Amino acid sequence: xxxxxxxxxxxxxxxxxxxxxxxxxxxxxxxxxxxxxxxxxxxxxxxxxxxxxxxxxxxxxxxxxxxxxxxxxxxxxxxxxxxxxxxxxxxxxxxxxxxxxxxxxxxxxxxxxxxxxxxxxxxxxxxxxxxxxxxxxxxxxxxxxxxxxxxxxxxxxxxxxxxxxxxxxxxxxxxxxxxxxxxxxxxxxxxxxxxxxxxxxxxxxxxxxxxxxxxxxxxxxxxxxxxxxxxxxxxxxxxxxxxxxxxxxxxxxxxxxxxxxxxxxxxxxxxxxxxxxxxxxxxxxxxxxxxxxxxxxxxxxxxxxxxxxxxxxxxxxxxxxxxxxxxxxxxxxxxxxxxxxxxxxxxxxxxxxxxxxxxxxxxxxxxxxxxxxxxxxxxxxxxxxxxxxxxxxxxxxxxxxxxxxxxxxxxxxxx
Ligand SMILES: Cc1cc2nc3c(=O)[nH]c(=O)nc-3n(C[C@H](O)[C@H](O)[C@H](O)COP(=O)(O)OP(=O)(O)OC[C@H]3O[C@@H](n4cnc5c(N)ncnc54)[C@H](O)[C@@H]3O)c2cc1C
Numbered sequence: 001x002x003x004x005x006x007x008x009x010x011x012x013x014x015x016x017x018x019x020x021x022x023x024x025x026x027x028x029x030x031x032x033x034x035x036x037x038x039x040x041x042x043x044x045x046x047x048x049x050x051x052x053x054x055x056x057x058x059x060x061x062x063x064x065x066x067x068x069x070x071x072x073x074x075x076x077x078x079x080x081x082x083x084x085x086x087x088x089x090x091x092x093x094x095x096x097x098x099x100x101x102x103x104x105x106x107x108x109x110x111x112x113x114x115x116x117x118x119x120x121x122x123x124x125x126x127x128x129x130x131x132x133x134x135x136x137x138x139x140x141x142x143x144x145x146x147x148x149x150x151x152x153x154x155x156x157x158x159x160x161x162x163x164x165x166x167x168x169x170x171x172x173x174x175x176x177x178x179x180x181x182x183x184x185x186x187x188x189x190x191x192x193x194x195x196x197x198x199x200x201x202x203x204x205x206x207x208x209x210x211x212x213x214x215x216x217x218x219x220x221x222x223x224x225x226x227x228x229x230x231x232x233x234x235x236x237x238x239x240x241x242x243x244x245x246x247x248x249x250x251x252x253x254x255x256x257x258x259x260x261x262x263x264x265x266x267x268x269x270x271x272x273x274x275x276x277x278x279x280x281x282x283x284x285x286x287x288x289x290x291x292x293x294x295x296x297x298x299x300x301x302x303x304x305x306x307x308x309x310x311x312x313x314x315x316x317x318x319x320x321x322x323x324x325x326x327x328x329x330x331x332x333x334x335x336x337x338x339x340x341x342x343x344x345x346x347x348x349x350x351x352x353x354x355x356x357x358x359x360x361x362x363x364x365x366x367x368x369x370x371x372x373x374x375x376x377x378x379x380x381x382x383x384x385x386x387x388x389x390x391x392x393x394x395x396x397x398x399x400x401x402x403x404x405x406x407x408x409x410x411x412x413x414x415x
């Protein structure tokens with residue numbers, strides 16, 4: 001039995017094995033053959049459509065969709081997500097982001113969307129391998145305020161939704177949205193009560209691609225995860241049918257169903273990037289000769305590899321532990337999921353830095369490609385909320401009576 005299979009159920013072992021083969025036989029050869037795609041293809045054409053079809057055939061594109069709409073039910077959803085996400089990201093971080101974003105939005109819709117919308121949209125999603133979904137929270141100003149959350153009216157969302165004659169009218173702008181260009185369905189958050197704090201004045205809406213008044217602004221060019229696009233969304237008197245309201249006013253209170261597995265996915269994807277960097281480095285140090293022997297025979301190099309391997313195993317153990325706590329409904333999963341994301345992203349960033357150093361000058365050249373893992377690893381420090389904000393949230397969750405009650409200007413001094 002392989003080390004990575006320890007503690008997994010029979011079903012999960014099979015999934016892990018299947019994903020591993022899929023990565024080695026389909027995804028990695030594709031990425032090697034298309035290694036310049038991330039730079040040469042314009043962001044609008046960068047999505048690896050062939051891989052979306054392949055992942056769909058394995059049934060991995062539509063995880064999170066309820067069984068009654070054709071999805072797969074897992075006894076331990078977060079743990080299974082973590083196993084698969086790690087493998088997908090071992091192939092390519094951007095590709096993993098594209099797919100995982102669909103899972104997260106599916107989980108959110110299955111928890112919040114009325115049945116008629118689930119029936120309509122999950123049907124379309126299941127039928128079309130290129131169907132992508134997106135989740136639009138971040139705006140040009142105040143993104144971290146929403147994560148904290150800074151629950152006062154002046155920190156509310158700038159995107160506004162007002163009700164008129166059977167429609168919600170959306171006005172505002174979102175940025176950095178994963179799958180933002182080309183998604184066929186968006187969950188969009190907007191302010192529906194400017195007098196309330198963000199937790200009681202924010203609603204969520206389902207916005208199909210092509211809704212009048214909804215445009216794509218610029219597509220951001222980022223340093224890593226480049227196969228996935230991040231775009232600006234613009235809403236100008238965008239009319240949303242009344243029944244496309246998902247959650248009125250308290251949308252962020254219900255978003256935990258999305259945020260918690262989201263953190264596990266971030267931790268697992270970062271882990272996959274770290275594994276890829278480690279595997280590539282192991283190959284290099286066994287082939288590259290310096291001082292009359294392969295690099296791996298130099299003790300300082302071996303010690304560096306050992307440190308990388310220890311970190312990877314620690315990240316995997318911690319991520320799976322947090323996922324298990326979530327699956328088992330433990331009380332304090334908020335802090336645990338946040339910890340897993342912070343720990344994994346920082347450990348993997350360090351692993352990728354070491355991987356680059358062990359390649360010498362080649363580490364920063366595109367010929368070898370180890371620098372791609374470093375660029376990908378950097379993305380996780382910022383994505384899904386910054387690590388500093390998550391640190392703050394961990395302490396708020398652990399010490400709810402003191403740190404956790406702070407919301408707004410500091411009025412109370414703790415004695
Ligand atoms: C690759 C990628 C994909 C993303 N995908 C999505 C997506 O699909 N949907 C979506 O809605 N968003 C998405 N985001 C947005 C992401 O969640 C935000 O970038 C993140 O929340 C940080 O917000 P910001 O960039 O506006 O930084 P800011 O909020 O401007 O923060 C800037 C700095 O100030 C610090 N800071 C802010 N407030 C405080 C405070 N009160 N105390 C101490 N320090 C503070 C932060 O830690 C950070 O270091 C994505 C981002 C990236 C990079």
